[in-house]
Amino acid sequence: MQRSNVMTTCMGIAPYNGLGEEMGKIKMPDDAPERGFQRVPHQPSQPPPKKKLSLATALGPGLITGASDDDPSGVATYSQMGAQFGFGMLWTMLFSFPLMVAIQEISALIGRVTGKGIAANMKCCFPAWLTFGVVGLMLVANVVNLGADVGAMGAAAILMLPGSSKFYAVGLGLVSTVLIVFVPYDRYVFFLKWLTFALFSYVAVVFCVHVQWSKALLATVVPHMEWNKDFIGGIVAILGTTISPYLFFWQSSEEVEEEERDPDQKPLIKAPRQAAYQIPRIRLDTFIGMGFSQMVAFFIILSVATTLHAKGVTDIQTAEQAAAALRPVAGPATFLLFALGIIGTGMLAVPVLAGSAAYAVGETAGWPVGLERKPYQAKGFYLILALSMLIGISMNFMHINMIKALIWSAILNGVTAGPIMVVMMLMGHKKEIMGQFTLSKGLTAVGWLATAVMLLCALGLIWTSL
DSSP: OOHHHHHHHHTTOOOOOOSSOOGGGSOOOTTTGGGTOOOOOOOOOOOOOOOOOOHHHHOSHHHHHHHHHSOHHHHHHHHHHHHHHGGGGTHHHHHHHHHHHHHHHHHHHHHHHHSSOHHHHHHHHSOHHHHHHHHHHHHHHHHHHHHHHHHHHHHHHTTTSSSOHHHHHHHHHHHHHHHHHHSOHHHHHHHHHHHHGGGGHHHHHTTTSOOOHHHHHHHHHSOOOOOSHHHHHHHHHHHHHHSOHHHHHHHHHHHHHHHHHOTTOOOTTTOGGGHHHHHHHHHHHHHHHHHHHHHHHHHHHHHHHHHTGGGTOOOOOSHHHHHGGGHHHHGGGHHHHHHHHHHHHHHHHHHHHHHHHHHHHHHHHTOOOOTTSOGGGSHHHHHHHHHHHHHHHHGGGSOOOHHHHHHHHHHHHHHHHHHHHHHHHHHHTOHHHHGGGOOOHHHHHHHHHHHHHHHHHHHHHHHHHO
C-alpha cells in the first residue's frame, strides 16, 4: 500500500485511487472540521474566460511590419514613380493592398500556428536545395536593400549636418546594430515610431497645394498601363517595396517570439482553442499595419506627382530632389522634415532587414534565434545580423547613386518575392505543417493571386528588357 493511502486510511478517510472517481465521492470523517479539515462543495470545472479582442491588444507584429515597409527604399521608389509617371501609378496602391494583407497574414499564420518561422518549417518539409535557394534569394535582396537604406540615411543626414554622407551612413548603421543587439526591440521601436511620423508631412502636402482630385481619384481606381521597360520596371519596384520577402520572414518569426514571450500561449497546432482569439487578432493587426503602410505610400506618390511632376521634374537623382516635394508644407524646414523621416524609417527598417536575414539563416541552421535572447544565448543569430549590417554598410563605398540603389533594391525584392511566395502558399496547405489550420479558400485565392501577380511582373520586366 502506498504511503499516501496508509496516511489517509489512518485518518479515517477512504483512499482515492486516481482511476477516475470524482473527488466529491470521497467520504469525509464526521470529526473532520475538528481535525483541521473543511468541507468544500464540489465545483464543476469552468472553461477559461474568453480573451476580448481590442485594438490595443491586437496591434503588434503586423503594425511594426507595416511601418518598416515604408523604409528609405520605399520612400525613394514611391517618390521616383510619382515624379516619373505622375498619377499613373496611384492605382497600384489600391490594387496591391489586399494582396499585401493576404500574404502577410499567411506569413503570420505560419508562425503562430506552428511556433516556427518560415525557414524552420521549410527545413522540415521541403528539400534542402529548395530551402537554401529561398533563403539565399532573400539574403541577397536583404543585404542590397539594407545597404541602400543605410546609404539613404547618410545622404539624408547631410541635409541637416555638415560632413560626409559615408561617415553618417557608417555611424547610423553601427548605432542601429548596437541598439538592436543590446536593447529589446519592442522598446527600441517605441521611440523610433515617433520619428516615422515625419512621413505624414506628405499627407499634409496635398492639402497645401492644388490637387486635381478628379484625375487623382480616377487614376486610383482605373489602372493605367504602358508596355515598356520603364513602366513595367516601376510596377515591379512598387510591388517589390510593398510585398517584400524580408517582411514575410520577419512577421512570421515575430509571431513566434510573441507566443514564446507569454507562458500562457502555445502554437495553435498544440492549443487549437486559442485560435478563436489569435486568428482574428492576426487579421486585424495585419490589416491595420498594411493599411498604415499603403496610406503613407499613396500620399507620397500623390504629393510628388502634384509638386515635382507637375513642374517637369521627372527623374529624382538626389535626396535634395526627393525632399523638394515637401517644400509647400515645410518651407525652410523641408530638408529637416525629410531627413527625420528617412532616418526614422531607416532606423526602424534596418534592424528588420538584418533581423529577418538572421532568423532565416539561424532557423535553417537549427541555431537558437530571437531578438529577446541575449547575445551569448544566440551567438550564430547575432553574428549573421552583424555580418548583414557590415556588408550593407560596406556597399556605401562602391560609389553607387543611393537613390538609384534604393529603386534597384525594390526591383530585386519584386523579382525574388514570387518564388518565395510559391513556397509559402504550398506550406500553408500542408497538413503536416498547419494541421487543421490550413489556409481558408478566401485566403488561398488572394494569396495565389498575389503570387501570380509578382511572378508575372518579374517575367514582364525580363521580357521588356530583352
